[in-house]
Amino acid sequence: MGVAVKTGLIAISAALAISIPALATAIAQGRIGAAMAGAIAERPELVGTAIILVAIPETMVILGLVIAFIITGLKTTVK
């Protein structure tokens, strides 16, 4: 397999590693955000909790970013 193909596959893998968790995070944050918006309307003192809850699914995309970085690091080892 040529270097260009390998590099391309690495790039696609890295893109998938970040984009799939990003989508998952977006879906989760959307749902939590909507629920918390309703909750805050009833009890405004929940703002702090809401911010934390919305931040919870971000772990997925953050780990995705880490994996994507590790994958792009593979570029140097392609022979």
Added chain:
Amino acid sequence: MIQRMAKVEILGLKDIAIDAIDVIHDQGTLHIEDLTERIGKMESKRVSRMEMDEKYAEHEVKLRMLRDKVGQMIRELNPPEDHLDKAEIQKAYSDLYSEDVELMTARIEKSLEEIERETREPVEKKNDLQVELSRLEKYSPIMAKVQPLTERVARMENMSSIALIIERKYKVILNYLNEEISKITDGECEIISADVDEESTAALVVFNRRYLKQVHDFLAVQDVNQVRLPSDLARKPIDEALEEVKIRINEIPKELERIDVSLQQATAKYTNKLLAIRNTIHDRMESMEAVPKFGQTDQVFIISGWLPEESVKPMEKALYDKFGNKIILTVTDIHEESDEEETPVVLKNNPFVRYFEIIYLISNYPRYGNVDPTIVFAIFFPIFFGLMVGDIGYGLIIAVAGFIVYKKMSDKPLASMAGFVMTVGGVWAMIFGAVYLEFFGDWIGRWSGIITTNAEGEDVVHYLIGSSKTIIRYPMDRLDGFTLFLGICIIIGVVHMTVGLIIGMINGRHEKNTKHILEKGGMVLVLWGLLLAISRFGFPHWPKAVTFIGALMIVAGIVIGIAGAGMGGAVESIVSIGNVFSYARLIAIGLASVIMAKAANDLAKEAGKGGVFGVIIGIIVFILLHGLNLVIGVFSPSIHALRLHLVESFGKFFEPAKYKYEPFKKTGGEQ
């Protein structure tokens, strides 16, 4: 740390109950326990809730009315907060407050009458003028639109007209009105309309005067707004009325200004007194409203509650000095778990840590008897924040902004706390910025030649100490040393979670809960075992036995976890491994910030190549993108550092308190 509390019960003869409540209120240290539930559960009916005598209840009704009145007067005078004289308020408070409710009420009524004499008339006049102005301002454009139409109508004999105002989006209703009024008037009608503004349309219904009553009746049930002028203007021709409206619109603001001047004088004269009255009523009513929380028998009253241990003696002394042997204060120990759950919590930290109590805005205080983790937050939060932001320039801006907020808003506790936390976080961001050698991204690295770009367009870091292959190196470039930082973040995570778990073990020991201790201990073993098991990725020369020992520790930890909390313990241990990897955000968030800062610098640099215009664009791009990155750089690391505490660390041990310590205390005229 959590302040040690004492549970007390105060028993006294019923005839001194009201005076005793007053002394306790004066002391301002007792957090009252509502005895209603306990009394309800008692089999013996000898103890009942304390009730106010009838006369006392009458005073309560009167004070409630006076409170509403004074509140209304304060709202009307709207005193500026920065001109309050606390000493003056306290003095007025002392003059008004009396243990004799009747006397106090009389003093308040007299003072309010005096203030009202001077302020009632201008306040009412001001309100009337404001209503008139807003009504005239509404009429003016409508009349201006309708005026030319009415002039045309005036030339028609036997015709009458009614002006309407309709929301523009419902303009289509005019067709319906036209059809219906045509039926009523046998076709002798017409509707002329003109838009007043973006929201409303004025319409003039012109019809034969014979049908005036029928048309009026029809419109009355159609829910359309008829333009009804004030009675003094309604009889005048519309052009005259319009002229008069314009004159009034000009005159009223001047009149309002004159009234405002006289009201400002009254405000300056009476604000302190009004606030003192408000506080006096508040304190007296708080004292009255507390009564049903107490208990009584035929002979004695019972007051129960908590107060800081150091306040027991002064309370005892104050009661004994006033009532002698007619009252007894008994201290009961707080040691049972159920006692601790009910005990209100107040924190007593050193001045530095106290600012970090801001975390309890989004969480309750820790439960009484547990370890207060505020100090853990005070140490780790700014470090995590700094680790993520990690830029000398950004750190400097954050620290300076935080310090300004801290100093300027010292009278607003929340803003002052946030400012202080930001300042410390900013300082740590500068420290880590120096470690990464980042100043508004890679700007300083490129300027000093430490970071260069090779022929392939790749960035090359020329380390001052060590190389990209050594652990000890300087600068510690985040992009180049990503894997190294990932390892460091995992170690930080293990340490941070271990601190949380150790606190959990201490709490378990305090509660004499061995299972709890075993569960947390097992998790500590799993975490450190994990660290050893993966350590050879960073230190390949370490013997393989290290990995084996790490694996053994993980297994042992899971077994201990199971011994402590059953299968839940095993699940928790495995979840904690996942929690450790959550600390990867410490580098990931920072990395996103570095890349954005680098992009800002590259774009600004490219734009700068386009002559003078390019330089201006470059500066704008630099400021905008770095500004955006800074805003994200403050918000995101704060949220994630908070989350690491509340979820990953505190989540392992934190039990929230049910109640915050809120002493039964007089405002003393201070609020």
